[in-house]
Amino acid sequence: MPEKQMQVKFWGARGNLAPAVPSVEFGNHTTCVEIQAGDQPPLLVDFGSGARGAGTAWLAAGIREFDIFQTHFHHDHLLGLYTFPPFYRRDCTLRVHAVRCGFRRSLGELFAPPYHPVSLESVPARVEAVELPGSGSREFPRLGLNVGWTAVSHPQGCSAYRFDDGENAIVFATDVELGSRKGHEGLSRLICEPYPAGLLIVDGFFTDQEINHFSDWGHSSWTQARELMHSTGAGSLIITHHHPDKTDSDLRALEAGAGGILWARENLSYRLRHNRRWNP
Numbered sequence: 001m002p003e004k005q006m007q008v009k010f011w012g013a014r015g016n017l018a019p020a021v022p023s024v025e026f027g028n029h030t031t032c033v034e035i036q037a038g039d040q041p042p043l044l045v046d047f048g049s050g051a052r053g054a055g056t057a058w059l060a061a062g063i064r065e066f067d068i069f070q071t072h073f074h075h076d077h078l079l080g081l082y083t084f085p086p087f088y089r090r091d092c093t094l095r096v097h098a099v100r101c102g103f104r105r106s107l108g109e110l111f112a113p114p115y116h117p118v119s120l121e122s123v124p125a126r127v128e129a130v131e132l133p134g135s136g137s138r139e140f141p142r143l144g145l146n147v148g149w150t151a152v153s154h155p156q157g158c159s160a161y162r163f164d165d166g167e168n169a170i171v172f173a174t175d176v177e178l179g180s181r182k183g184h185e186g187l188s189r190l191i192c193e194p195y196p197a198g199l200l201i202v203d204g205f206f207t208d209q210e211i212n213h214f215s216d217w218g219h220s221s222w223t224q225a226r227e228l229m230h231s232t233g234a235g236s237l238i239i240t241h242h243h244p245d246k247t248d249s250d251l252r253a254l255e256a257g258a259g260g261i262l263w264a265r266e267n268l269s270y271r272l273r274h275n276r277r278w279n280p
């Protein structure tokens, strides 16, 4: 049996659009991440503005079936919704998975005037809204993955996801306030069970100096993310949801002082084998 391998690619890693910051390295697009187990079809996490690039590339690769896992519905995670090219093709099927009571209806409201000229019913693609319970896990044989999820601390709620091929696991936890008093038992369990994730991708929107002024904003600092990696035994950490004011050199400076922790770069892929991160 060939060794299993997983890959994660960032199509967008910003916490909000960053047009004022010229960035060739970390990018300006908001959250959209592609995850793929071996040669199975890839999946997407979030419709941030990076989604347009992902959809275009996938169509060019002949992909016509799309599974998108939405962490939550704040605007920065939906900026690519209307410009995701597969919506406008009759030969495409989209399944949007999300935890939210009434999310099916919300999706319909977003695809309606005055927000959008084309209603969800008249979008050419087949669109399915799959509502998930608050926490749980499910096998996705088509993707070669077990997907687990849990609620994390963020205004109006947000879900963290675990993508697990049985040998490698990636946990994606954007928009989480690790400093919140509410506790993070669910997230810790998601990372640890049934074995510690080899790669943790966590919100590091604020620096340690900034975070004291922004409690209840629903975000974390990279040192809080590092603490989470240590307390859960996760193998490695990539910081995401970069502040829109941070330049390439700001982010590079943070990374240089973080002892091997990486800051997500737009268009870059990271691989996992034997549940360890490696880049070819």
Ligand SMILES: [Zn+2]
Pocket: 015, 074, 076, 077, 175, 241
């Ligand atoms: Zn966000």
